Amino acid sequence: MASTDSFGARGTLQAGGAEHEIYRLSAVEGSEKLPFSLKVLLENLLRTEDGANVTADHIRALAGWDPSAEPDTEIQFTPARVIMQDFTGVPCVVDLATMREAVTELGGDPARVNPLAPAELVIDHSVIIDVFGTPDAFERNVDFEYGRNKERYQFLRWGQGAFDEFKVVPPGTGIVHQVNIEHLARVVMTRNGQAYPDTLVGTDSHTTMVNGLGVLGWGVGGIEAEAAMLGQPVSMLIPKVVGFKLTGEIPPGATATDVVLTITEMLRRQGVVGKFVEFYGEGVGAVPLANRATIGNMSPEFGSTAAIFPIDDETIRYMKLTGRPAEQLELTEAYAREQGLWHDPSREPVFSETLELDLSTVVPSIAGPKRPQDRIELTDAKSAFRKSIHDYTDDATGEASLTGVDESSDESFPASDAPALSFADDEAAPVVISAADGCDGRPTKPTTVRSETRGEFVLDHGAVVIASITSCTNTSNPSVMLGAALLAKNAVDRGLAVKPWVKTSMAPGSKVVTDYYERAGLWPYLEKLGYHLVGYGCTTCIGNSGPLSDEISAAVNEADLTVVSVLSGNRNFEGRINPDVKMNYLASPPLVIAYALAGTMDFDFDNQPLGTATDGTEVYLRDIWPSAKDVQDTIDSAIDQEMFGSSYADVFAGDERWRSLPTPEGKTFEWDPQSTYVRKPPYFDGMSPDPSPVTDISGARVLALLGDSVTTDHISPAGAIKPGTPAAEYLIENGVEKKDFNSFGSRRGNHEVMIRGTFANIRLRNQLLDAIVDGGVSGGYTRDFTQDGGPQAFIYDAAQNYSAAGTPLVVLGGKEYGSGSSRDWAAKGTALLGVRAVIVESFERIHRSNLIGMGVIPLQFPAGESASSLHLDGTETFDIAGITALNDGSTPRTVAVTATKTDGSTVEFDAVVRIDTPGEADYYRNGGILQYVLRGMLRS
Structure with missing residues (x-):
């Protein structure tokens, strides 16, 4: 749709062999003062001005931006x-x-x-x-x-x-x-x-x-x-x-x-x-x-x-x-x-x-052991580790020398349907790591591990069991990727080897990285240290590190060892990288390899040698660190324009596996009724060409009574699917074995799995349970008032019973409801469970908008009030009147809420309606954004 162009900004630009229509920022007074990013937003508003969702006042507000003011003007950004x-x-x-x-x-x-x-x-x-x-x-x-x-x-x-x-x-x-x-x-x-x-x-x-x-x-x-x-x-x-x-x-x-x-x-x-x-x-x-x-x-x-x-x-x-x-x-x-x-x-x-x-x-640094903002200068890494380790174990201090013999061979576990494991083919060499020299109070628990493929060695707290070059953060950057490869070359030339307990992996960001490694002749050195290509993907950084070897995993768990991952990623939150690994550190690709050589986090690169060279001399990190000139010379000689052209010449075609996939054809998809990954959701079931009038809510029950700072991570399904939960039971009923459960992330295309995991995060506390369980229960549970006495039940099971009884649902919450990552299933799952309204003290903006997009009305308690101050405990039934005013084309400022307690007494208050824009009102009147768009397509 053409802009209404209130500012006369429309013009033309001749460039790149063609004439293009543009919207000149110079037409708007004040635009020249804006930062680059706000100029981009201003052009967006000029080009999409329609007099309703984007108005001249919005444009003036942006052009007259007050840098010191708190953000309070909402605009509609239309990404390209x-x-x-x-x-x-x-x-x-x-x-x-x-x-x-x-x-x-x-x-x-x-x-x-x-x-x-x-x-x-x-x-x-x-x-x-x-x-x-x-x-x-x-x-x-x-x-x-x-x-x-x-x-x-x-x-x-x-x-x-x-x-x-x-x-x-x-x-x-x-x-x-x-x-x-x-x-x-x-x-x-x-x-x-x-x-x-x-x-x-x-x-x-x-x-x-x-x-x-x-x-x-x-x-x-x-x-x-x-x-x-x-x-x-x-x-x-x-x-x-x-x-x-x-x-x-x-x-x-x-x-x-x-x-x-x-x-x-x-x-x-x-x-x-x-x-x-x-x-x-x-x-x-x-x-x-x-x-x-x-x-x-x-x-x-x-x-x-x-x-x-x-x-x-x-x-x-x-x-x-x-x-x-x-x-x-x-x-x-x-x-x-x-x-x-x-x-x-x-x-x-x-x-x-x-x-x-x-x-x-800037100095060499790492970050960890659990947050990316916790930077540690590399010179302080050993002492910082020794301080942090006490947060993970209370083992007594002892003198222990991490010594062992590496008898690794070039054999690997046989391929099978189960995860396969194999290791670098370095020749047998003695391993001596003085990780505990001068323990300074560091807890130790030396544990002997015997491996058919890697010989016998001793693991202790701080052992680096994963050293992965991975993630978009660094694998897009030739300076650090080639720096890592040159460090590998120097290490191999000096006779160094990665320790046998380290799981090594190289997951480049694109095939271009592989190309310049090959042109520079550096792959053999990386592979000698175990850094073979494992895939092009996020891998370790999103938790796809794969399992540790059985014997290492067993040793870690039986001895309750606090072991470490080092990755060139962007996130190192607890439990994210691998279930066996408690401490995770972010590092540059060269340092990832350095820690693989060291084998332990309890290491001082300035004062401890990584090993002994073939000539008997001790080798320190400074001896193998590539110079800036070497890195730049390799970049200049190994990377060119043709490399990108060939890698992306047919980027959407895929390999033979992709091209040979049996694929349905036609304008509509042939849903497989047996699929547990991709299912047709019910958003449009029974939908009419014109929206039905919105209705008030009566007789609603509380599905969850929640506190402050409930995030979308608490609401949205994520991570592994735990046996015994509704999602797991659904998969078992559909013939899926436990080993094939996969994750909620991989099954996001199946609403049946996802709604069973909504509000099921183990850290979510539903205060509705406090009345029947001393101290409350964490996880996806609620009270089911379709049953006598309102017994404890899975949230999904209770929601199904409420749906069968024709009972609408509400969720009550505190401040900053829906903060955190912007997760679609936090809103989708809420709607599909039958929740009609969410009443809280305050919302995170995007989740509030997402709820409207799924046909759920976001309401706020009156200023200064909360569920607690109003003495609501979640056992009430709720009636919400005044929503029907939306049928007149306007949005009410408040609606009347009546909560009726079991003794017949009532609590009444006016809830603030948080439908903030005309577009959001249109979405809600249509039952959601998808219904709104679909009806628009039919009309056009």
């Missing part, structure tokens, strides 16, 4: 495109497929249901490191991946052919964010004769990696992504913008990872949640694009919505290197200069807050 990874993208495609069927049933053309904005999905979250340390690790891991995920992949392949503007990057290609910056990102979009900034939302928090390319985007939940795909705006507040000034250059010995860990620590301390971070200053031009991407990628870890670099010469250089056409380069520079989006280091925009980092002060 959507990017998804497979875990979170599958439900989006499921919903589109279901919409096609609904359109058909209502007499429409199913082919009309298509993404209205370009949407791309990269399959990168499903590969698990079952096999490692062997030349065939990649092929075998991909085989396992296809075996586990065949149903999902067939469905996505159907979607790739059935939908316009939807493309799938098959497994084994790369990590979504690296594929995005290397190939998918446009920087400046051209569509329907217009040129405008490339913006996006993605169904992964690390979408912000593309901020390094000057592209504004961030991670959202599936509901917002679906809305954007279907042409609907994303609701947001005009944010504060934090300016981060960079000066100086990274010193020798430090890496981009060290920079990003330093920045993460600084911004966490500053407090940037909900804000934009924007980098500026003379030092920006000296920051390579790969380093910018590494910094942008960590935005979720320091809490900002986005962390963006402006467009400049380095942006154009990288676009050229990665094979973007000359016309695109010309248009990008011309458009950025015309719109005042080209970085001018002499001009400092006004920011809400500012910080500054002299890059020359």
